[in-house]
Amino acid sequence: MTRRLSGIPASLQRGFRRSVHRAAAAGLLAAALAIPGTAALVAAPAMAQETPVRGGVLNSIVQPEPPTLMLGLNQQGPTQTVAGKIYQGLLTYDRKLNPLPSLAESWTVSPDGLTYTFKLFQNVKWHDGKPFSAADVVFSTSKFLMEVHPRARAVFSRCESIKALDDHTVEFKLKEPFPAFIQAFEVSSAPIVPAHIYEGSDYRTNPANNTPIGTGPFKLKEWVKGSYIQLVRNEDYYKKDLPYLDGITFRVIPDAASRSLALESGQVQQTQYSDLEPFEVPRMKTLPNVTLTTEGYEFVAPMAWLEINHRVKPLDDKRFRKAIAYAIDRKFIRDKIWFGLGRVPTGPINSVVKFYDPKVTTYEPSPEKAKALLDEMGLKPDAKGVRATVKLMPMPYGETWTRLGEYLKQALGKVGVAVVLESTDAAGWAQRVANWDYEITTNFLYQYGDPALGVARTYISSNIRKGVLFTNTMGYSNPKVDELFDQASRENDPAKRQEQYSEVQRILSDDLPVVWLLEMEFPTFLDKRVKNANTTAIGVNDTYESVWLAK
Amino acid sequence: MMKSDFWRAFVRNKGAVLGLVILIAIVVLAAFASVFFPGDPWEMATAPFQPPLSEDALLGSDMLGRDIASGIAHGARVSLLIGLTSTAAALAIGVTLGALAGFHGGKVDDAIMRFTELFQTIPNFVLAVVLVAIFTPSLTTIVLAIAIVSWPPLARLARAEFLSLRTREFVQAAITTGQSSTSIILRQILPNSLSPIIVSASLMVATAILLESSLSFLGLGDPNAMSWGYMIGAARTVIRQAWWMSVFPGLAIVLTVLALNLVGEGLNDALNPKLARSRG
Numbered sequence: 091m092t093r094r095l096s097g098i099p100a101s102l103q104r105g106f107r108r109s110v111h112r113a114a115a116a117g118l119l120a121a122a123l124a125i126p127g128t129a130a131l132v133a134a135p136a137m138a139q140e141t142p143v144r145g146g147v148l149n150s151i152v153q154p155e156p157p158t159l160m161l162g163l164n165q166q167g168p169t170q171t172v173a174g175k176i177y178q179g180l181l182t183y184d185r186k187l188n189p190l191p192s193l194a195e196s197w198t199v200s201p202d203g204l205t206y207t208f209k210l211f212q213n214v215k216w217h218d219g220k221p222f223s224a225a226d227v228v229f230s231t232s233k234f235l236m237e238v239h240p241r242a243r244a245v246f247s248r249c250e251s252i253k254a255l256d257d258h259t260v261e262f263k264l265k266e267p268f269p270a271f272i273q274a275f276e277v278s279s280a281p282i283v284p285a286h287i288y289e290g291s292d293y294r295t296n297p298a299n300n301t302p303i304g305t306g307p308f309k310l311k312e313w314v315k316g317s318y319i320q321l322v323r324n325e326d327y328y329k330k331d332l333p334y335l336d337g338i339t340f341r342v343i344p345d346a347a348s349r350s351l352a353l354e355s356g357q358v359q360q361t362q363y364s365d366l367e368p369f370e371v372p373r374m375k376t377l378p379n380v381t382l383t384t385e386g387y388e389f390v391a392p393m394a395w396l397e398i399n400h401r402v403k404p405l406d407d408k409r410f411r412k413a414i415a416y417a418i419d420r421k422f423i424r425d426k427i428w429f430g431l432g433r434v435p436t437g438p439i440n441s442v443v444k445f446y447d448p449k450v451t452t453y454e455p456s457p458e459k460a461k462a463l464l465d466e467m468g469l470k471p472d473a474k475g476v477r478a479t480v481k482l483m484p485m486p487y488g489e490t491w492t493r494l495g496e497y498l499k500q501a502l503g504k505v506g507v508a509v510v511l512e513s514t515d516a517a518g519w520a521q522r523v524a525n526w527d528y529e530i531t532t533n534f535l536y537q538y539g540d541p542a543l544g545v546a547r548t549y550i551s552s553n554i555r556k557g558v559l560f561t562n563t564m565g566y567s568n569p570k571v572d573e574l575f576d577q578a579s580r581e582n583d584p585a586k587r588q589e590q591y592s593e594v595q596r597i598l599s600d601d602l603p604v605v606w607l608l609e610m611e612f613p614t615f616l617d618k619r620v621k622n623a624n625t626t627a628i629g630v631n632d633t634y635e636s637v638w639l640a641k
Numbered sequence: 642m643m644k645s646d647f648w649r650a651f652v653r654n655k656g657a658v659l660g661l662v663i664l665i666a667i668v669v670l671a672a673f674a675s676v677f678f679p680g681d682p683w684e685m686a687t688a689p690f691q692p693p694l695s696e697d698a699l700l701g702s703d704m705l706g707r708d709i710a711s712g713i714a715h716g717a718r719v720s721l722l723i724g725l726t727s728t729a730a731a732l733a734i735g736v737t738l739g740a741l742a743g744f745h746g747g748k749v750d751d752a753i754m755r756f757t758e759l760f761q762t763i764p765n766f767v768l769a770v771v772l773v774a775i776f777t778p779s780l781t782t783i784v785l786a787i788a789i790v791s792w793p794p795l796a797r798l799a800r801a802e803f804l805s806l807r808t809r810e811f812v813q814a815a816i817t818t819g820q821s822s823t824s825i826i827l828r829q830i831l832p833n834s835l836s837p838i839i840v841s842a843s844l845m846v847a848t849a850i851l852l853e854s855s856l857s858f859l860g861l862g863d864p865n866a867m868s869w870g871y872m873i874g875a876a877r878t879v880i881r882q883a884w885w886m887s888v889f890p891g892l893a894i895v896l897t898v899l900a901l902n903l904v905g906e907g908l909n910d911a912l913n914p915k916l917a918r919s920r921g
Contacts, residue, residue: 369879373881426704426705493705511864512864514777
């Protein structure tokens, strides 16, 4: 074991510089020497020229309260936002989804696309003081995540071997090329957990799950259930002088109106994801003390759609699904129901995700075309003008989704498709969708940066799995689509991959297995004093090592 | 002249007359909703967030551009329908059980009253929420849930009336002449105990409307039926931007419940003349 105790290792300096670049804070090194408090006096025109200062506690919201902070076991949104400060992945990603260092300071990919080698930062310590090494990475990816993390299992089961070449080098050898592999090291996709705590234990019941031990810049100090989660600065963090903040406190505020009030009154300096309902956004963005951004969700890249059960007639007929697409005005949905948050989608891949291709069949709102398609199918209107009756079960995720259900009922009613709304609770919804016991529902899925990771799963027929949510629950099956997704996932040449994904997007936009409604955007509100927050594709879930508070 | 006595006593209460006028107006609105506002109240008729007195929407439009006035008119139907049918159902359960308990006394009474108390110990609204949530919201389940939580007071009332009336001479006479229990309950006691039951039933309609509104406010209304509670529940979140979306349906509920209470009061005066006189 080589551990240099004096001086900063060259590799650490390199990584340090890279993270400086990532944070776009050119004056970072100088900041270490700067006297706290001078920052406010320097009237810098651009944020990048402001000098970070140490100290201060950032207050934010966590909603709903996560069941655990052990990120390896639970990857719900709120868990990610809090635990993303405690745990780290090997990589994080810039807005264009290019990899950036996190626990790995550099990496290489062999030309055949089969071997990925990661060089890890030195001097990294777990929050309990034990040193972090390549063995932790090998344990996490080859044992821990394989057992408890379905999304990681799908990725790391493609590995032939995962080896520690030395204490700070890890080598992943793949069975066959899988270029999306490099997108799979974000903190929630592959959180690195301490082998010395979990090795040989029952992961799910390990008592250490209540006191998460990570490598990140913040440690869990106190979690008062139903009230707040308090993180404090990790004094032993391996990047010198980081983090800037003394701590981050996440407040549990279950009531939506109180959450917006907390931001308005300055009680919290940050809100994210669905903390604020879309209808609050137009009002909140006029507040003088906060800024609104919808960036920082490129990695999750949520896509909302109308999920259609192909086992039910006439929903199995693509003309019917096209009629639905023509009957709906997606701009209205975006502007009036989501209050302008989001983008009108063209096809299955979110436009911020790699290999997106806009050259596909699109469906401008046209009730006439919808009616023509229904006529062609022989669905003539009866005395009441009804051609067909379908059941719509809106996702029970808050009132925006309820409004969407009401809108869809009206819009489809206008072309003669009568909609009966069914209401359920969250558990009932998940149960019914997973078991194919629905006709039409609304749903949204994250795309995780690469079609092979977050898009293919919805459309390939090998993923028709009864009882499992977020699979191909529609029962859509097209051998050509299966083949293209499969080929593209193994193709090393980006140009060829693009061709394959473009073709699959063209086929899907014509088959219309689901009707895409919205590329969702989440609002992040930040107090203007919060600097350097939300700079990557994982935005608020990132470590916040270089976030600072202006005085 | 029974009828004119009743009328005279009723109109002596000015509030009751006002209540009756409002109530008739609401019934007319509900009955002719499709005439005043043809088409579907869910229809997005105009631009969203139109304030009151705009061109296509007298009382403004909601966040999807649905006409508030149309929603109120069609919502009146649902509110009245649920109020009346659930009260009828509660009457059926409550009066039957109360009559049996009061008439037979003894073990039957004990058993029925313990059963009633079981329901009375559970908070009304919580039970209604649970019932609707379990049986998925629809007009039928909402009516049943409201009936199930509302019958115990009626049962107690009916029991009290039956207990006091069954010792009266005309009932004793009927028993000695060998009339059957059913016949005594239905022909002798029930007609004489109706007044207090009618009064509390009229108040119960108001409670039922409030219960239905609260359920739909919480999102447990029938998703296919426009109702006042739903309108307020949906608009509550934008109340700072658009007060009219929740205020007008709120007024509709207030007026209806007020009218029903006033009418109930008037009925009380008219049906219990002694009580009315003693109040001056």
